[in-house]
Amino acid sequence: MPATIVAGPETEVRISKEDIAGGRDVTANELRYTPLEYQELVVGLLWGHAAGEAFVLEHETFSHWATDAPRAEDRFMVVTTIKEELEHALEGWRLLRQLGDLVDWTDLLPTRPKGSRYEGFRHPTTDWAEFAAISALTDRVGCFQQEEQLACSYLPYADAIQKVYFPLEKGHAARGRFWLRQLCQTDEGQARAQKAVDLWWPRALDMFGRSESKRQYTFIEYRLKTRTNEQRRTEFISTVGPELESYGLTVPDNMVGRKYF
Ligand SMILES: [Fe+2]
Numbered sequence: 210m211p212a213t214i215v216a217g218p219e220t221e222v223r224i225s226k227e228d229i230a231g232g233r234d235v236t237a238n239e240l241r242y243t244p245l246e247y248q249e250l251v252v253g254l255l256w257g258h259a260a261g262e263a264f265v266l267e268h269e270t271f272s273h274w275a276t277d278a279p280r281a282e283d284r285f286m287v288v289t290t291i292k293e294e295l296e297h298a299l300e301g302w303r304l305l306r307q308l309g310d311l312v313d314w315t316d317l318l319p320t321r322p323k324g325s326r327y328e329g330f331r332h333p334t335t336d337w338a339e340f341a342a343i344s345a346l347t348d349r350v351g352c353f354q355q356e357e358q359l360a361c362s363y364l365p366y367a368d369a370i371q372k373v374y375f376p377l378e379k380g381h382a383a384r385g386r387f388w389l390r391q392l393c394q395t396d397e398g399q400a401r402a403q404k405a406v407d408l409w410w411p412r413a414l415d416m417f418g419r420s421e422s423k424r425q426y427t428f429i430e431y432r433l434k435t436r437t438n439e440q441r442r443t444e445f446i447s448t449v450g451p452e453l454e455s456y457g458l459t460v461p462d463n464m465v466g467r468k469y470f
């Protein structure tokens with residue numbers, strides 16, 4: 210369970226759901242005066258970064274490519290991505306720490322997040338093409354999620370998205386595209402890239418969450434997100450699909466291999 214909110218003596222709601230929906234932004238000091246529902250959504254988002262981004266330290270899946278990537282240049286780029294994901298995690302911790310006694314810190318244990326978003330990262334990767342596909346697809350999912358939070362209602366998070374999360378996430382996805390294009394320069398590499406994309410395309414689509422999720426509408430009402438899971442997924446397919454095709458890859462069937470619809 211992610212972080213829980215500690216109800217302190219000052220739990221009166223001074224900033225209502227209607228206020229926030231109507232354009233009222235919220236600072237860190239004001240968070241405790243918002244509806245508990247909003248506080249939990251915000252803390253959940255921050256905790257997702259604090260605990261989730263450290264997946265890059267999962268050796269079998271991710272970090273072994275720091276030494277196993279084909280060329281020295283690739284290894285340096287992998288290390289840079291690992292460093293930047295850990296910066297993302299630390300930024301999540303900083304934003305949580307900023308909330309002080311509002312958050313129950315006994316809940317903030319280094320738990321491995323569960324759920325659709327991290328499904329793919331429980332599998333070891335043995336082909337470099339897979340790392341390329343992970344970067345090109347799952348980091349791109351992150352970009353699609355973050356681009357609509359650049360102006361979200363919780364100001365410290367909007368600021369972090371603008372300065373720390375979104376710019377670096379775009380770089381991770383760009384490295385992935387670079388590696389996929391390189392692989393696609395030979396028939397052998399293209400076959401490996403296709404196999405990796407076939408595996409990671411459904412996992413990336415699953416990361417957007419279920420289309421029927423009730424919480425997605427609450428996120429939108431509070432201006433923490435702007436699109437539904439399905440809208441975001443559809444835009445991803447129509448943007449990223451043609452890019453893959455331009456490298457000579459075939460876009461997998463959007464329904465095959467999926468676990469979360
Ligand atoms: Fe990240």
Ligand SMILES: [Fe+2]
Nearest residue numbers: 348351378381
């Ligand atoms: Fe990333």
